Amino acid sequence: MESRVExxxxxxxxRCKSNGLKITPQRIAVYKALxxxxxxxxxxxxxxxxxxEMSTISLDTVNRTLQTLIRIGAAFQVEGSGQPRRYDGxxxxxxxxxxxxxxxxxxxxxxxxDNILVPEHLAGQFTILRKSVYFExxxxxxxxxxxxxx
Numbered sequence: 502m503e504s505r506v507e508x509x510x511x512x513x514x515x516r517c518k519s520n521g522l523k524i525t526p527q528r529i530a531v532y533k534a535l536x537x538x539x540x541x542x543x544x545x546x547x548x549x550x551x552x553x554e555m556s557t558i559s560l561d562t563v564n565r566t567l568q569t570l571i572r573i574g575a576a577f578q579v580e581g582s583g584q585p586r587r588y589d590g591x592x593x594x595x596x597x598x599x600x601x602x603x604x605x606x607x608x609x610x611x612x613x614x615d616n617i618l619v620p621e622h623l624a625g626q627f628t629i630l631r632k633s634v635y636f637e638x639x640x641x642x643x644x645x646x647x648x649x650x651x
Contacts, residue, residue, distance in 0.1 A: 509536045509590065513575050520573045530555050531566040535576055536590035541597075541606040543585040579606055580635045596633065600640035607640070 513532050517524050534550040535542065542550070548563040567588055570576035579587040581599050587606055589597075595610045614634045623629070 506533070506536060516573045516575050522569070522573065527551075527555065527558055527562055528566055528569070530558070531563055532570060532575065532590065535567075535570070535588055538590075539608075541579050541587040541589050543587055545585065547588070577631065580633060581606070581637070596635065598636045598638065598640075600643055601637050602639055602643040605640055 510529070510533065513529075514524055517528070522528070530551045531547060534547045538546075538550075544560065544564050544567055547567070548558070548560045551558050551563065567576065570588075570590075571578060575592075576588055576590045577592075579589050579597055579599075581587070584599075584604055589608075591608065594612075594615045595608045596614050598607045598609060599605070600607075611634075617632050617634070619629050619632070
């Protein structure tokens with residue numbers, strides 16, 4: 502049985518080939534660092550991780566590779582404001598919560614959000630590629646494990 506990482510790497514290879522991209526050691530290293538992370542890393546965090554094994558890689562290469570991953574649908578940028586860009590290699594249906602105090606981005610899945618309808622006036626004007634749900638608030642750890650009620 503294929504591991505989660507091996508399965509994603511095989512899908513990555515298929516995406517690269519179907520988009521006419523070479524499968525370079527740098528692309529593999531950046532993608533692998535992204536999919537092995539569960540905390541939606543920044544480009545800088547991925548750079549630091551990859552650099553441990555590939556000392557010659559540059560931050561520019563990591564940034565360009567992340568943009569390529571987004572373009573071929575192998576990753577996406579987690580939405581949010583006021584923070585460094587964060588990336589996600591998890592392509593399965595899920596949503597995000599970001600703590601505005603510690604900055605943690607946490608995956609969750611709520612099935613009704615998977616089928617959000619696009620308003621007709623938007624669907625007629627645009628080609629919708631992705632729909633996402635993104636919550637911001639304060640995580641229980643930052644709130645001292647006290648539940649915050651709005």
